[in-house]
Amino acid sequence: MNITRHPNNPIITAGSIRPTEPSLRVFGIFNPGVFNDRNKIGLIVRVAEAPVQPENNKPTTLILQNNKPTITTVENVTDVSDPRLIRTQTGTLLTSMSHFRLFWSTDGVTFSEPDEPIRLFGQGAYETYGIEDARITKIGSTWYMTYTAVSQAGVAVALMSTTDWATFIRHGLILPPHNKDCVLFPEKINGLYYCLHRPTGSDIGGNFIWMSTSPDLLFWGNHQCIAQTRPGLWDSERIGAAFEPVKTKDGWLLFYHGANENHQYSVGTILLDTNNPYNVLNRSKTPVMQPETDYEKEGFFGHVVFPTGMASLNNRHLMYYGSADSVICVAEIEL
C-alpha cells in the first residue's frame, strides 16, 4: 500500500489556532473527523484549551458549568506527572477541555475556518470535561459524528448528526463508559447499522476493537471482539478503529491504530467480510504507516500517527491524521 505524506505537512498546527478567549491557551490540536461535502473537504478538529496558568497558584482547569466552559481551581491535587491529567483525592480531571472547530478546504491541504466559525462545545452532564476525537460517516443524506464525551461520570461514546454543518442534533451516549474510538459503517448490512469501538481494558481483557450492531444507531447490541492486541508486535498495547471502513471488492478495509509498550502509535489494516463484518478475513502483520518524520516524532506526545478520517478529491484518497498531539497532517493513499 502506497502512502505518501504531503510535503506541506503539518497542515494545521496548534500554534496557528487562537484560543476561544484571552484567558485561555491552546493546549493541543488533535485527531480530526473528516468528510466530503461536494467538492470540499471538511475537518472537525479537536482543539484542547487550558487556562493561562498564573504562576505559584493552585492548578486550574476548565469544566462546563451550566454548559459554559469555566475556569475552575482544582483542590487536593495528588499527582500531576501526566501533563494531560490532574489526579486529586476524589477523582481525576483533565488539564484541558476540548471542543470542535470546523475547517474547510478545496485542495485538501489548505484549511481555514468559515467566516462564521462553527464551534461545538460539550453540553449536558456527560460532556462537562469536553468532547474529543470526532469520527464522521455519511449515511444516506446525513452525516453522523461519533465522539468521545468526557465527564466526571466517565469517558463514553456520543453521537451527533447534521445535514448542513450548521445545525446539529445531539443523540446522547450510544455506548456506556469506558469507551472511545467508535466509527460507523457507511451503510446498513443485512438491515442493521454496524459500528466498531474500543472499550478500555481493566485487569481482565485489554484495549481491543469490538463490533456492534443497531437497528436505529441509538440502541446497540451483538457486541463481539474482532481484534485483540498482539504481544511482541507493533500493536501490543492498545488498538482502535481509525475511521469508517472502506468498501472494497475484497471486503471492508479497516484502518486501525496500534500502540506498543513504548506508546508508539502506528497504523495497520484489517479486512472484514463484506456481508458479515464480524468475520475477520485478514490483518496486517506489519504496520502500513509508522512515525517517521520529525513532526510525527516530536511534540507534546511524540511518536504518534493517529489517522481519524479519509476523504476523496479528484479520485485521490486523502487520509488525515493527528500527530504528536499537536499537529494535523495529510497523506495520500493508493488503496
Next chain:
Amino acid sequence: MNITRHPNNPIITAGSIRPTEPSLRVFGIFNPGVFNDRNKIGLIVRVAEAPVQPENNKPTTLILQNNKPTITTVENVTDVSDPRLIRTQTGTLLTSMSHFRLFWSTDGVTFSEPDEPIRLFGQGAYETYGIEDARITKIGSTWYMTYTAVSQAGVAVALMSTTDWATFIRHGLILPPHNKDCVLFPEKINGLYYCLHRPTGSDIGGNFIWMSTSPDLLFWGNHQCIAQTRPGLWDSERIGAAFEPVKTKDGWLLFYHGANENHQYSVGTILLDTNNPYNVLNRSKTPVMQPETDYEKEGFFGHVVFPTGMASLNNRHLMYYGSADSVICVAEIEL
C-alpha cells in the same frame, strides 16, 4: 427498614459443595441469582472451582477449550498476590472458573439441588474464563438472567432466558466490557425495558451505577449515570445494583451494594421515579445493612454483604446475599 438475619445463616457454604470432578476443588461460592417459581424459591449459585494444585508445580487454572473446562498450566507468571488473579506477561487470568448450579427450597432456608442437577457452564468465546453473578428477573412468563461473562476479551454483561429452568436460551452479550452488576426492571416502562449496570471506572470516572433502556432486551441505549460513589461515606469506592428494583407506591426501590476504601461492602437504597426511573428521588445516607456477624466478617474475602436477589414466601420478603465470598445467607426484609 427492618432486616432480620436468619438464625440458620449461612444457609449454603462452600464446604458443602462438591466439585464437578475430583481433579477440582471448590474455591468459593458466591452471590446467587434468586427467583420465585410457584411456591418454591430457586437460587442460581455461582460456584468457583480451581484445579487441585500439585505442590511445586507451575500454577494452573481452568479455561474453556471447545466449551469444556480444561486444566491449563499458566506460563510467564508475574504476580499472584491477589488470590483471585494470576497476572502474566501477556495478560491476567482468574485462579478459578465459575459456573452456575440451581438449588430449590420450599422454606427459603433449606436448599438442595434437584435429582438431575441443572448446571450451566460458560459457552463460546466470551465465557472462556467462566460465568459469574446471575441476577434474575421475571418479565411476563419468562425468566431473564443477566450475568457476567468473563474471557480474555474482557468482562461483559450477557443474557440468558428460560421458561422452565431446564432449557435455556443464550442471547449473547448485551453490554460491552468492562461491565457487570446488570439488573433488569420487571416490566416495561413507557414501552421500553430498563436495566441498571456498573461500568468499571478507568482514570476519569468511577465505579458508578448507570441506567439504560431497550426496545427488545438485546439492543441497549440512552445510557445515563444515576448514582456515583460518595467520598467519605460508606459507598466511597464502588457501587452496583443488587437485584431488580421493587415497585412500591413511592417509586422503584433499588437495593445496591457499596464498598469503601477498605473493601467493606454494605447495602443501601435508592428510590427511582415510577414513570421515569432516570429521575432519582432519594438515596440512603447510611447503609441499611453492614457486615456484622462472624460469617460476614471472616472468610476468603471478609467484611462483605453482597445481596443479589430477593424472593417472597407467605408474604415475607427474603433477601439472599453472598458473604465473604464463601457462603450464602438470607435475611427477611420488611419493606
